Amino acid sequence: MGAPTDRAVISVRDAGVRFHRGRRHRSLRDLLVRGESGPRRDGFWALHEVSFDIAPGETIGVVGRNGQGKSTLLKLIAGVMLPDRGSVTVRGGVAPLIEITGGFAGDLTVRENIALTGGLHGMSRAALRDRFDEIVDFAEIEDFLDTPYKHLSSGMKVRVAFAVVSRLEEPVILVDEVLAVGDRDFRRKCHARMDQLTAEGRTLFLVSHSEWDLRRFCRRGLYLRGGRLVADGPMDDVLAEYAAESETNAPGG
Numbered sequence: 001m002g003a004p005t006d007r008a009v010i011s012v013r014d015a016g017v018r019f020h021r022g023r024r025h026r027s028l029r030d031l032l033v034r035g036e037s038g039p040r041r042d043g044f045w046a047l048h049e050v051s052f053d054i055a056p057g058e059t060i061g062v063v064g065r066n067g068q069g070k071s072t073l074l075k076l077i078a079g080v081m082l083p084d085r086g087s088v089t090v091r092g093g094v095a096p097l098i099e100i101t102g103g104f105a106g107d108l109t110v111r112e113n114i115a116l117t118g119g120l121h122g123m124s125r126a127a128l129r130d131r132f133d134e135i136v137d138f139a140e141i142e143d144f145l146d147t148p149y150k151h152l153s154s155g156m157k158v159r160v161a162f163a164v165v166s167r168l169e170e171p172v173i174l175v176d177e178v179l180a181v182g183d184r185d186f187r188r189k190c191h192a193r194m195d196q197l198t199a200e201g202r203t204l205f206l207v208s209h210s211e212w213d214l215r216r217f218c219r220r221g222l223y224l225r226g227g228r229l230v231a232d233g234p235m236d237d238v239l240a241e242y243a244a245e246s247e248t249n250a251p252g253g
């Protein structure tokens, strides 16, 4: 396992994340009635010994069945979660579109959320003023600017989130499955915007169960199985490997 290369915008080294299947905290009852006080035994590695380097401008699609660690990996890269083992180094800012409401404050209005997200990612007031109308037009949300974010439908939340996050000037963009929520016309707009971002040389990380999206936007694939990185290579090869394994593991297969 080599040291992080200078060229890499993201370096992940032997990263591991451990979760517990049961309740996160042991209750007083467990302690007093059951006498359970030693280390918890229901822990498992949601990610285990994961290592890779990403060069600036690469487009990466993460594949794997449900519950194999894809979203957890994106949370590590976004910095909203720290690894229990190993290291995750990201050089530069990250624009994360992970989980529909991720990073957006439910009680604040759409207008306030646009300003907050822009501000948190270093957008100046002048830049925000310049881009505000563009963001609102893209999201087609002008009638809801003063509505609390939590009162939007899930499709509208995604529209706002994508419109803002895709306008941030961060070098790394993370998109986790959220595109599936938008309607067809909006998805088409998002796809055009993603083409533009990758053409500008941004690094894109996409988690998706849509082979079409993965093939269209990602040249490199990462395949996670049981929290381990079992394939890392050209997207088409990784998808072929994933499909072959899914067939082998299918009931009756």
Ligand SMILES: Nc1ncnc2c1ncn2[C@@H]1O[C@H](COP(=O)(O)OP(=O)(O)OP(=O)(O)O)[C@@H](O)[C@H]1O
Pocket (backbone or CB within 6 Å): 019, 020, 021, 046, 064, 065, 066, 067, 068, 069, 070, 071, 072, 073
């Ligand atoms: N905060 C948490 N506490 C405990 N377990 C968790 C937590 N977050 C995720 N997990 C578990 O970790 C494993 C990996 O979850 P993750 O969301 O990364 O999977 P995924 O590959 O993105 O799945 P999907 O395709 O269904 O979105 C799953 O078993 C999940 O139940």
